[in-house]
Amino acid sequence: MEEQDLTGEIETLKKKLAEEQGKLSDADLILSCQKIEPITQVNIKVRKVLKGHQGKVLCMSWSQDKRHLVSTSHDGKLLVWDAFTTNKEHAISMATTWVMACAYSPSGQFVACGGLDNKCSIYPLLEEEPVTKKRLVGTHTSYLACCQFNTSDHQVLTGSGDSTCVLWDVESGQMIQSFHGHAGDVQALDLSPSESGRVFVSAGCDRAANVWDMRSGQCVQLFDSHESDVNSVRFYPSGDAFVTGSDDASCRLFDLRTDREVAVYKKESVLFGCNAVDFSLSGRLLFAGYSDYVLNVWDVLKAKRVAMLYGHENRVSCLRVVPDGTAVAGFKDSAA
């Protein structure tokens, strides 16, 4: 009897939600922006090439100083680069290959990383031998897919193949909060730029993007319109929306305030999965890296592709815009 009541209530609630969302759908982003001046040219050139990894680059992260970046690779190495000079400042060999996640700490003094070892570890860059001062931050029951420092050097948020995300205290290695709700491997996460330390979004193989309240551990919003694995997620610079990149060859923009998908970035000729997404500073441009060697640049307000950036011989696996918006770095299989 109880089960029937519950099923009934679930159906009623779902219908009510759909109705509420429908009522607010009084405009269309792309249609509303038709009168906006289009982007006529995109003058983006390859300025630097960072060569040094021997295997596929799996993850990268910019430092807040806007010139250094960290990258990790299938070859088991973590490299710290000065993007202005292209010099490698640090090379750390991991105990594991397939280091799928890395993050630069806000102060620039540490890098966090992990992968098939199921662990998230932190390395102090100011030490002579960072590898000897390695510290374990947390362990999952499956691979570490992504990690980010939460507003300071003291907390790290991780996402794992075990379908959970966890917020860890670096000093004690304790779990501060865990986030359960994904029905598949978590592939990516991003912290809100406006609700610093309070909200983050995660996405994964269950085709969904979940928005979380970091204090309660609750999933407050769920978006599941993608048709395949979601590989990448990034907040819109204002914090009001976020974009996802998926194996279904589309990128989608979801607005948190209206609780729905507001735009889809796809083209008949774009057939390959999208692995990485990021916005330009104003949120006008969306950079998306795909499995067919291309970096597509989309006009966010018109859902039109405005440029295709080549310069990569292999799959674009990760990309990130510099914190001050002056450049975008994209890593392909063995070089930036």
Next chain:
Amino acid sequence: MAAISQQKKMVEQLRQEAALERKPVSECVREMLQFVEKEKEGDCLVTGFAAKKDNPFQESGGCSLL
């Protein structure tokens, strides 16, 4: 038994989502456009650099020996 507890969780989740305050899409679009307009000038990848030397990634000019 497990199915019931899962359903209870789903009901809880849906109730919370139903209680969420939402804004109409038109308002969100307006705010997004305001944001893009405001940030446009500082977005180098859209508006470019005023001078070549403002670009930190630009190769510095070479010298020629006379």
